[in-house]
Amino acid sequence: MGITARHVGKMIGEPPTRILSDINLEINNGEFLALTGRSGSGKSTLLYLLSTLDRVSQGEVQIDGQNVGKMEPEMIHRFRNANMGFIFQFHYLLAELNTLENVLMPARKSGRQVEREHYARSLLKQFDLGDKMHRLPRQLSGGEQQRVAIARALVMEPQYLFADEPTGSLDSVNGENVMNIIRDANERLNVTVIMVTHESDFARLAKRQVHLVDGKIQ
Amino acid sequence: MIFLAFRYLFERRRQTILTLLGIFLGTAAYVSISGFMLGFRGYLIDQLINNDAHVHIGAREEFLTDHSLDDPFYQNVFAHVFWDPAPSGRKDSDMVENPQQWYKRLDADPRVEAYSPQLTASVIFSNGKAISSSTLIGCDPRAQVKVTTLGDYVIEGQFTDLAVGGNRIVIGNELQKKLGLRVSQNVMVSLAEGPPTPFKIVGIFKTGNKLSDNVAYGALADVQKVNRTPNHVNKIAVRLHDHTQAAALAAAWAKISPERVESWDQVNSSIFDVFRIQDAVRFMSVGAVMIVAGFGIYNVLNMTVMHKRKDIAILRSMGYDTGDIIRLFFSQGLILGVAGTILGLTFSYFFCLYLQTIPFGGGPLGGGMGHLIVSFDPKIYIQSAILGLLSSTIASILPASSAGKLTPIEIIRAGAE
Structure with a gap:
């Protein structure tokens, strides 16, 4: 089981511009996969297709044996909430909520915030944010904000973690910290990680690298 | 998502407070304006229903048409009569043609509570050098106090003292002041031509309405005598058990008699026209506030x-x-609407309580206590709440649905571009 992409193609805009063509990819559970390539190579687009945030123009994406294109929207939302975590280049924390509340937002969707609170606190402590649980995002540094975003992505103990340039807006020290946390989640919690990066040093931390050139896997 | x-x-307090203020002002304005207007209106309608008769049967009023004189002149002689010039004008009567028939009809009708035949005469009152032309209304004193609330406004003497007969009158407060008279004194009553007749003042009434307080009431027989129209009646005032039946009953009676029969609301139709204009102004002004508040929420x-x-x-x-996304944004509009409406309703309730304490004469605008009359009809509060919630709901739908579509x-x- 895992994620499978079969002959996946993606076109966007009007007139349509092809971004991806004939992508075939299998990602096994527990894998740490890095999607690499130049800007505009289609790596982020592929990540969003694999993570159900976007829909394919051709082909199909299967997650745990289920064709995403044929799943009801309600089911996709539930699956995403329970099984997927996202980290973006920018933290996208909700400015009105404190650290702990931000981390518990996915759990709030399924009414499990009380149940997940202990785990959320332990994650924050693990990420050196134990004393900053009640601070607002604007009271945190860039590295801290991104670590809160990772804690939010992991709070539901997801099966899959999708990271789009998670170190893109961080300095090298914070970038390294973030990468260690992601690698640790993969190794210790057996979370399947699919990460987009154009930094070769961070890509090398992954167990497998998939390089895209002009929308095709090389 | 709440x-x-x-x-x-809470994060954008200033915007929230300003938006809240819009809904607050709209609902508060609606309740306050409506409370004041409807309070006054209720008082006025109450006065109209309780102080006066529910149905007025008056002397015939007839307008001449092109063929009104066909029958009197050429009955059955010609099929078509053409007049040059065509007849025009009015053929009125100054009396109710067959009052006895009306009395029988009214006595037999279970919907009628009481009725009072009246004769209104234009006379000249004089007391020494003080002279005033006014109206003397002859009535059945015992029936009159059942048909109208005039008896309640008698500030000296008793209205029913008129029933004794022998040229007695109950005089309005305004007329009494003009003539400089008091109870038990005599006043001379005369027509334009003819000798004056002395009437003894047995009571004074004061309704607060200067027009109503400028007339005098006497026993019907005495007024018929002074008017030199024995047995004449030019109006029958009827009180019903249920005033809401007045219009239907007046319409039915008008069909079976030549007399002019009008219900209390037909007699005062101009007042109801003013009410309708007031309603239109009220809804338009508050509607404008609500639209502005709605746009505030929308923006x-x-x-x-x-x-x-x-x-x-x-x-x-x-x-x-x-x-979830629609609910997140829609609920913000709804929270503003609900909070603004609750605040507006609460504030306006206390404001209306305060309005009631403001002294406002003792006339028709003021209540019995001489204060402003404000209505606390729950309908006003329900309408205001509906208006506030509706404007905030409508204003929230578009932004919320556009957020849901993203x-x-x-x-x-x-963000990446």
């Missing part, structure tokens, strides 16, 4: 949706669906 909606609202929510696009993207990635990928791509 939790997050509250956080969003604030639209701006919030624009500012919170990244929040929408991350919430969608967490599994929040379109409905897909996470659109927002992320737009």
Whole structure:
């Protein structure tokens, strides 16, 4: 089981511009996969297709044996909430909520915030944010904000973690910290990680690298 | 999503308070204006229903038409009569043609509570050098106090003292002041031509209405005698058990008699026209406030949706669906609407309580206590709440649905560009 992409193609805009063509990819559970390539190579687009945030123009994406294109929207939302975590280049924390509340937002969707609170606190402590649980995002540094975003992505103990340039807006020290946390989640919690990066040093931390050139896997 | 909606609202306090103020002012204005207007209106209608007869049967009023004189002159002689010039004008009567028939009809009708035949005469009152031309109304004193509330406004003497007969009158407060008279004194009553007749004042009434207080009442027989129209009656005032039947009953009676029969609301139709204009002005002015408040909510929510696009993207990635996003923004509008409405209703309730304490004469605008009359009819509060909630709901629908249509990928791509 895992994620499978079969002959996946993606076109966007009007007139349509092809971004991806004939992508075939299998990602096994527990894998740490890095999607690499130049800007505009289609790596982020592929990540969003694999993570159900976007829909394919051709082909199909299967997650745990289920064709995403044929799943009801309600089911996709539930699956995403329970099984997927996202980290973006920018933290996208909700400015009105404190650290702990931000981390518990996915759990709030399924009414499990009380149940997940202990785990959320332990994650924050693990990420050196134990004393900053009640601070607002604007009271945190860039590295801290991104670590809160990772804690939010992991709070539901997801099966899959999708990271789009998670170190893109961080300095090298914070970038390294973030990468260690992601690698640790993969190794210790057996979370399947699919990460987009154009930094070769961070890509090398992954167990497998998939390089895209002009929308095709090389 | 209510939790997050509250956080969003608390985060931008100034905008929230300003928007809240719009709904607050709208609902408060509606309740206060309506309370004041309807309070006064209720008082006025109450006065119209209780102080006066419910049905007025008056002397015939007839307008001549092109063929009104055909029968009197050429009955059955010609099929068509053409007049040059055609007849025109009025053929009125100054009396109710067959009052006895009316008395029988009214006595037999179970819907009739009481009736009072009247004769209104234009006379000249004089007391030494003080002279005033006015109206003397002859009535059945015992029936009159049942038909109208005039008896309640007698400030000296008793209205029913008129029933004794022998040229007695109860005089209005205004007329009494003009003539400089008091109870038990005599006043001379005369027609334009003819000798004066002395009438003894047995009572004084004061309704607060200067026009009503400028007339005098006497026994019907005495007034018929002074008017030199024995047995004449030019009006029958009827009181019903149920005033809401007045219009239907007046219409039915008008069909079976030549007399002019009008219900209390037909007699005062001009007042009801004013009420309708008041309603239109009230709804238009409050509607304008509500539209402005609604636009306030619409603008604030639209701006919030624009500012919170990244929040929408991350919430969608967490599994929040379109409905959750719509609820997040719609509930903000609704919270503003509900809070503004509750505040507006509460404030206006206390404001109306305060309005009641403001002294306002003792006339028709003032209550028995001489204060403003304000209506606390629950309908006003319900209408105001509906208006406040409706404007905030309508104003929230568009921004909320536009937020719901945003897909996470659109927002992320737009952010990357």
